[in-house]
Amino acid sequence: MNKPYIKTKLPGPSAARLIKQDKTYVSPSYTRIYPLVVDRAEGVWVQDVDGNRFLDFTAGIAVNATGHCHPRVVEAIKTQAERLLHMSGTDFYYTPQIALAKKLASLVSQKGERKVYFGNSGAEAVEAAFKLARWHTRRELNLAFYGAFHGRTMGALSLTASKAIQKKHYHPFVPGITHIPYAYCYRCFLNLCYPQCEMGCVRWVEDTLFRTTIPPEEVAAIFVEPIQGEGGYIVPPPEFHQALYHVAKKYGILYVVDEVQSGMGRTGKMFAMEHFGVEPDIMALAKGIASGLPLGAMVARSEIMDWEAGSHASTFGGNPVSCAAALTTIEILEDSLMENAEIQGERLLKGLLELQNSYECMGDVRGKGLMVAVELVRDRNTKEPAKDWRAEVIEAAFRKGLLILGCGENSIRFCPALSVSPEEVDMCLAIFEEAVRESIEKAGRRSK
Ligand SMILES: Cc1ncc(COP(=O)(O)O)c(C=O)c1O
Numbered sequence: 001m002n003k004p005y006i007k008t009k010l011p012g013p014s015a016a017r018l019i020k021q022d023k024t025y026v027s028p029s030y031t032r033i034y035p036l037v038v039d040r041a042e043g044v045w046v047q048d049v050d051g052n053r054f055l056d057f058t059a060g061i062a063v064n065a066t067g068h069c070h071p072r073v074v075e076a077i078k079t080q081a082e083r084l085l086h087m088s089g090t091d092f093y094y095t096p097q098i099a100l101a102k103k104l105a106s107l108v109s110q111k112g113e114r115k116v117y118f119g120n121s122g123a124e125a126v127e128a129a130f131k132l133a134r135w136h137t138r139r140e141l142n143l144a145f146y147g148a149f150h151g152r153t154m155g156a157l158s159l160t161a162s163k164a165i166q167k168k169h170y171h172p173f174v175p176g177i178t179h180i181p182y183a184y185c186y187r188c189f190l191n192l193c194y195p196q197c198e199m200g201c202v203r204w205v206e207d208t209l210f211r212t213t214i215p216p217e218e219v220a221a222i223f224v225e226p227i228q229g230e231g232g233y234i235v236p237p238p239e240f241h242q243a244l245y246h247v248a249k250k251y252g253i254l255y256v257v258d259e260v261q262s263g264m265g266r267t268g269k270m271f272a273m274e275h276f277g278v279e280p281d282i283m284a285l286a287k288g289i290a291s292g293l294p295l296g297a298m299v300a301r302s303e304i305m306d307w308e309a310g311s312h313a314s315t316f317g318g319n320p321v322s323c324a325a326a327l328t329t330i331e332i333l334e335d336s337l338m339e340n341a342e343i344q345g346e347r348l349l350k351g352l353l354e355l356q357n358s359y360e361c362m363g364d365v366r367g368k369g370l371m372v373a374v375e376l377v378r379d380r381n382t383k384e385p386a387k388d389w390r391a392e393v394i395e396a397a398f399r400k401g402l403l404i405l406g407c408g409e410n411s412i413r414f415c416p417a418l419s420v421s422p423e424e425v426d427m428c429l430a431i432f433e434e435a436v437r438e439s440i441e442k443a444g445r446r447s448k
Pocket of ligand 1: 121122123124126149150151152225229230258259260261262286287
């Protein structure tokens with residue numbers, strides 16, 4: 001069995017040399033939180049350029065759904081690459097794009113008809129949804145959520161309300177977007193408690209927003225993540241989406257669901273929205289869809305995707321190699337990995353909940369499937385966010401050979417490949433506990 005193996009100081013000599021070159025030539029806008037220079041990877045194991053081995057609970061930001069370099073995905077890529085690399089699906093036809101569209105349409109809905117638009121990324125999928133919502137409804141206003149991350153192109157960034165740095169110096173944004181609070185029950189903006197609140201946050205949309213500032217008949221769409229991703233892996237209450245969907249339908253507003261991070265089996269179902277019993281009008285997909293090859297997809301009800309030839313397209317979108325990787329990825333997810341995500345997700349969540357009993361700083365533990373997070377606080381009563389502490393824990397885990405990432409202001413996310421084994425989950429829990437304990441001792445803080 002593999003184990004983390006750290007044989008140099010971090011970064012090692014080769015990594016340090018490459019990072020120096022990176023600083024000279026690569027955009028400084030990227031946020032590298034620890035000095036990992038990857039050489040190769042397999043399953044949930046990553047090897048750096050100095051031969052150090054890490055247990056990867058990031059999956060390249062929730063992308064490598066089937067694990068790094070899954071042999072069946074690699075084979076599908078090789079076979080397709082030898083046949084056709086590019087032809088532009090916007091101007092010509094080819095089999096992998098048609099086959100993937102058919103597959104996605106059937107996955108999103110067994111009942112109604114769906115059509116698929118292909119781009120290269122999550123932002124492009126959201127951007128397409130944004131344009132289609134305007135095209136179809138001819139309405140100009142949109143709602144999105146505080147804490148939401150929808151991407152960094154100007155349209156998608158206008159919908160994003162995650163971190164101020166992402167928007168700094170880029171104003172003005174696309175007009176007509178209003179951000180509203182998400183159902184973040186651990187920190188309810190109305191100071192209410194679930195379930196006594198009876199979905200006060202959704203009632204607020206209708207009773208306050210639509211009555212005072214936003215005429216609902218001018219709203220094209222509500223953009224929402226089933227589970228907020230970059231915002232902190234926030235799982236809303238079971239009835240949140242149905243209640244909000246009901247409000248949307250009352251006013252002819254499209255329900256646009258961003259499954260870029262939560263989709264493709266990560267939560268134990270193909271799409272996280274299935275946990276909430278809502279069939280969206282439009283869905284955005286990317287990340288895990290092709291196990292690491294760039295691909296984004298926007299799936300809409302056929303009657304909504306009524307735009308004309310020439311109204312939207314992308315040269316590389318729906319690239320044949322990416323589509324072939326996606327078709328094989330979906331096969332593997334359906335074979336066993338979706339089920340594994342549910343089982344290992346429960347194991348991970350249970351393990352973290354047990355740790356929460358011993359560590360005061362683990363304010364909230366939440367998640368679905370392999371989309372799991374711990375929110376770190378200085379004090380359980382005040383819930384004061386422990387931002388600097390989060391950085392220390394992530395750094396300590398890295399030095400011990402575990403790769404994890406932050407999300408939200410003060411949370412740590414766990415989003416390994418869906419192929420992760422129970423032993424690997426246990427290893428992650430053990431290293432994470434060591435990292436938390438070490439950070440507590442270092443900071444001289446108290447554990448319960
Ligand atoms: C929910 C969600 N939507 C959209 C995006 C943007 O995707 P991309 O970085 O591929 O443009 C992300 C990326 O983290 C995401 O998590």
